[in-house]
Amino acid sequence: xxxxxxxxxxxxxxxxxxxxxxxxxxxxxxxxxxxxxxxxxxxxxxxxxxxxxxxxxxxxxxxxxxxxxxxxx
Numbered sequence: 001x002x003x004x005x006x007x008x009x010x011x012x013x014x015x016x017x018x019x020x021x022x023x024x025x026x027x028x029x030x031x032x033x034x035x036x037x038x039x040x041x042x043x044x045x046x047x048x049x050x051x052x053x054x055x056x057x058x059x060x061x062x063x064x065x066x067x068x069x070x071x072x073x
Contacts, residue, residue: 006054010047017043 001009020039024032 001054003054003057006050006057009050013043013046013050 017039021036024035024039027035
């Protein structure tokens, strides 16, 4: 996998997380928070797996925590 493919896959994961988080809007707060934590944990696992494929080529990416596109923090 080259750098371009890595960034595309990473962005797809971020958009998928953002879409899934947006679907939680109508849920009660407690349920929404639990589901948000579950989705973020799954996202982190998927991102770690993706990084494992290209980690030696892009060592700086490991220290960056990917955030959903809608999360400006």
